Amino acid sequence: MDLLISVGLPLSLAIIMLSLGIGLELADFRRVLTRGYPFAIGALCQVVLLPVAAFATVALFALPPEIAVGFMILSFCPGGVTSNILSKLAKGDVALSVSLTAVISLLSMLTVPFLAAWSINYFMGDNAPEVSITGLAIAMFLITTLPVAIGVSIRHFAIEFANRIEPGLSKLATTLFVLVVLAALAGNWQLFVDNLGIMGAGLITLNLGLLLIGLGLARVANLSWNEAKTVSIETGIQNSTLGITLAALITGTESGFSPLALPSAVYGITMYAVALPFILWFRRR
Template sequence: MDFLINVGLPVSLAIIMLSLGIGLEIADFRRVLTRKYPFAIGALCQVVLLPIAAFATVKLLGLPPEIAVGFMLLSFCPGGVTSNILTKFAKGDVALSVSLTAVISILSILTVPILAAWTIAHFMGEDAPEVSITGLAIAMFLITTLPVAIGISVRRFATGFANRIEGGLSKLAGALFLLIVIAAVAGNWQLFIENLGIMGTGLVSLNIALLLIGLGVSRAANLSWAECKSISIDTGIQNSTLGLTLAALITGTETGFSTLALPSAVYGVTMYVVVFPFLLWFRKR
């Protein structure tokens, strides 16, 4: 189990972020300057409204402290490659989705450690583990930002090679993630069973709320329908592998996966069930 957490989890996340970087170009970052308004609306939904909705959910449901922290850690995670793929399937604005994922994933090395430290102190109080914001930021840089930068460089200087390995990287990352989710749930099976009802209800409710918040805010901002679909999906889909990794970085690996990892593990499965009807609706419009 420790090998899976110490090696498998960070490797899986690094592969996911590498596959994200390989799908990116410098133009995806430059596009933010030419599409400031849609990007600002998407960033508002992801960086501000998403954590607020998660905080309201855990307070409303009265979740146990560690489960509540797990919810919040998940809410701090950017969308990742999955949101880009689902946006393409929904016939949304893929370019906007990619730009949001690229920039917010890079910014997360600054936002996530600070927000994670505050969340743990707020919900766990005296039982909170000590969190090094600097250490967490360095770890996130090494397993998220650095692989993205390497992927972008590969795309820039070896485009043909990037095209050949992109699909295989995504499949490998998906297989590793599935293994990690199974291990996280199995390692906390009793807690999983005890909290499945309220945790499942909270995750599904939050997921639906986020999809609707992204859609509602972007519609109110008079964005195009394609842009609205993209922002809805990017707000409602989080990188649950990063949530699992954050839980491991914060609590250590002496006792396997911690309770903090459960929401991300369960969400990694339920998000597809929740988003599927939205995708069908989006695709038809």
């Protein structure tokens, strides 16, 4: 189990992030400058409103400290490949979705370590494990930023090769995502069973609230309908694999998968059930 967590989990996330990078082009980053306003609204939702909503949900449901930290860690994670796919299915603005995912994923190397350290100290107090912000930042760079950068470079310098490997890499990333979620659940099965009711209700409430908040703010900001759909999805869909990996990095591998990973693991399942009605509604409008 320790080998799976210390080697397999970071490697799986790196492959998932590489698959994200393979699908990106430099134009996806330049687009931020030309479409600054919609991007700014989406970034505001992801970086600011999402953690605030998670904190409110934790307080509303009076979640246990370790589960509360898991909620907050999940809220700090940017959207992943899944949000791009769902934006495409919803007939949203895929270019905006890709731009948000790309830039926020790269910025997470700077934002997530500090926010994660604060959450652990705030909710767990004297029981909080020691967190190295520098160590987390380096790990985030190696398993998120670097693979994305490598993927973008491959597409830029060898586009035909990138097109050939992208389908297989995407399938591998999906398979690894499923395995990581199942392993995290199995490693905390009793805690999962004991907290499923309150944790499931909290995750569904948070997910539903975020989709609506993103949509509402985008419409108030007078974005187009396609842009609003994308902001909603980018706000409501997080990279749960990153949440599971962060939990493992924070607590180490001595006792198997960390309880801090449980909200991200459960969310990896519930987010599809919550998002599906929205996707169907978005497709019809």
